[in-house]
Amino acid sequence: MENLIRIYNNQLKQAFGVLILINIVDQILLSGSLLPNNQFLKIFYTISMLLFVFELFLRIGSEKKVTILTIIDAAVLVNYFLVGTFDLRVLRIFRAYSTFNQHNVLFPANTLLKTVYHQRFALLGSQIMVFSVLLIFSTLIHFIEKDVYPEAFGSIMSSMWFGITTLTTVGYGDITPITNLGKVLAALTMFLGIGMFALPAAILASAYYEEIQKRNFLISLETISKIPLFENLPVGAIGKINSKLHALLVPPHKTIISNGENSDAMYIIEFGAVEVELEKPVILSTGDYFGERGLLLNEKRNATISSKVETKLLKLNKNDLLELMSEHETLFKELAHSSATRSGNNK
Incomplete structure (x- = not known):
């Protein structure tokens, strides 16, 4: 089961992520009769759902939790x-996003979703304030207008429609x-x-910026110079390493290198484990590195290494x-010493 x-x-x-996207495109095209609803598409739909059942059990076994x-x-x-009753395949669009969340192209979208989750209490608090203002306004406009315009303001509930369009500054005019x-109150x-509606936007913008800064994919010279492996190198060398x-942003519980595969790169942990x-x-964490032994000795990987949590790695081919x-030469000596030390500790 672990191998599976x-x-x-x-x-x-990622193959399942692509299959999800194909299913969503299929649903969109079928909804407008842009594709003929033939037997082949029905078979494709059924096979996809069966594969998704299989994938669901695999994912639960992989993540060890229900999200x-x-x-x-x-x-x-x-x-x-x-x-x-309904074709709900489009709801799985977020699963497709999560599947490709380590790709730079989806980094902003996934970061925004995580920002919303992390700021959920602040956003909830701001929305409670908005609802409170809406309730107060709807009550006041009800008392002011109920006698002259009972069709629209005859109750607080009916007044809330006008309250929503006014508070959101939409103003349908109906x-x-x-x-x-x-009119003055409106x-x-x-x-x-x-x-009021700028408040949640400000909360999200501030938190989103902090998250982007935290997980920025641009590698700075300052970041590299703080890595123990490179701290004794001259500035010129650090600049070359930077290029x-x-x-790589690796999600939790993902295999990074597998035992027995060819050694093609080493990795440095910027954050995570x-x-x-x-x-x-x-367990290796921030500032540690791995994968250098196979490169130095021209050997295959002698261990499997996987991420414990979301981890940002710096890959050096x-x-x-x-x-x-x-x-x-300083870099060579440091790597050779580290490799020899680890080899001795693992015996």
């Missing part, structure tokens, strides 16, 4: 096999106050609405590392 989960994480997960996305996926599958006092509420490192699967597992070591 590893294959899923390393090879099948919101898992519940949504289960609801889509239950609807298809047991209810069949309902307007008649009395002067009602005008004040419009100005208040601008500020050769590639940043990884587990080296040995007889006595080893084999040819680039060999070039740097030939130019900077």
Whole structure:
């Protein structure tokens, strides 16, 4: 089962993400009769749902928990096999996003979703304030306008429609106050609405910026100079290393290198943690590096290493590392010493 989960994480997960996107496109085209609803598409739909059931169990086994996305996926599958009222495949769009969340192109979207989650209490608080203002305004406009315009303001509930369009500054114009006092109140509420709805936007913008800064894919010279492996190198060497490192954002529980595969790069942990699967597992964290032994000795990988949490890695390819070591003996000595020490500790 563990091997199957590893294959899923390393090879099948993105394939299922592509299948989700194809299903969503299929649903969109079928909704407008842009594609003929033939037998082939029905078979494709059924096979996709069966594969998604298989994928759901694999994902639960991989993540060891049930998430919101898992519940949504289960609801889509239950609807298809047991209810069949609506085609809910489009709800899985967020699963596709999560599948490709390590790709730079989806980095902003996934960061925004995480920002919303992290700021959920602040956003909830701001929306409670908005609802409170809406309730107060709807009550006041009801008392002011109910006698002259009972069709629109005859109750607080009916007044809330006008309150919503006014507070959000949409102003459809289908309902307007008649009395002067009602107009003044509506005008004040419009100005208040601008500020009220700017509040959650400000919360998200600030938190989003902080998240982007925290997980920025641009590697700075300052960041590299703080890595113990490179701290004794001259500024010129650090600048060259900067041009050769590639940043990777790895989700939790994803295999980074597998035992027995060819050694093609070493990795430096900028933040997060990884587990080296040995007889006595080893945890590496911020500032540590791995994968250098296979490059130095020209050997295959001698251990499987996977991420414990979301981890940002700096990847240095084999040819680039060999070039740097030939130019900077200090780097070669540090890597050779580290490799020998680890080899001795693992015996």
